[in-house]
Amino acid sequence: MLILMNWRISNGVPSFVRRDYPSHTFNWYLQYLFNSPQINHALHACAVLGLLEAKLTQLWELKMIHKLSLAAALSTLIAGSAFAEVHEVQMLNKTDDSRMAFDPAFLQISEGDTVKFLASDKGHNAETIKGMIPKNATHFAGKINEEIEVKFDTTGIYGIKCKPHFAMGMVMTIAVGSVDEIPDTFLEGRLSKNAEKRFKAQIESLQSQ
Ligand SMILES: [Cu+2]
Numbered sequence: 001m002l003i004l005m006n007w008r009i010s011n012g013v014p015s016f017v018r019r020d021y022p023s024h025t026f027n028w029y030l031q032y033l034f035n036s037p038q039i040n041h042a043l044h045a046c047a048v049l050g051l052l053e054a055k056l057t058q059l060w061e062l063k064m065i066h067k068l069s070l071a072a073a074l075s076t077l078i079a080g081s082a083f084a085e086v087h088e089v090q091m092l093n094k095t096d097d098s099r100m101a102f103d104p105a106f107l108q109i110s111e112g113d114t115v116k117f118l119a120s121d122k123g124h125n126a127e128t129i130k131g132m133i134p135k136n137a138t139h140f141a142g143k144i145n146e147e148i149e150v151k152f153d154t155t156g157i158y159g160i161k162c163k164p165h166f167a168m169g170m171v172m173t174i175a176v177g178s179v180d181e182i183p184d185t186f187l188e189g190r191l192s193k194n195a196e197k198r199f200k201a202q203i204e205s206l207q208s209q
Pocket residue numbers: 091100101123124125162163164165170
């Protein structure tokens with residue numbers, strides 16, 4: 001798609017976006033052809049790109065932007081937000097193997113992805129642990145029973161806790177981007193035996209990937 005767009009861009013004003021064309025009808029047609037939810041997501045991204053390109057085309061016609069910046073803007077969009085994912089984590093009183101836990105307790109995500117913490121059971125929250133997030137990353141703290149969505153833009157390892165059940169080991173690890181190694185200081189802070197044990201298991205999931 002990127003090559004196609006760049007080809008169109010380098011061959012003059014992008015022309016495939018006809019602003020009078022009902023693109024959603026076309027999307028439904030493709031969805032019917034492929035009959036797949038993944039295709040549906042991809043088409044949604046394409047529709048977003050189409051709208052953006054239409055806007056950029058207008059700017060282009062007004063000679064407000066340069067050919068290269070159009071290509072760069074589209075490339076960034078394709079590489080970034082169009083494919084950012086939302087991951088859901090449940091906050092639970094009980095899972096198959098433990099009490100008071102995040103499920104999943106370990107997540108590997110891409111930069112720019114979002115994690116949504118669901119208040120599946122009552123009495124929990126999600127917040128970062130001091131000393132257990134990457135340098136330059138921002139701390140966050142949800143309130144009890146609050147469902148928060150957090151976007152992770154900084155690469156590295158994040159230790160997350162539920163404040164009321166931290167001592168019981170209600171913690172999770174989120175690895176953002178390609179993390180080669182765990183910082184030496186990651187488990188150096190004050191952790192209960194339970195929290196430390198679960199963190200060690202979560203880190204093993206990372207290293208076994
Ligand atoms: Cu909790």
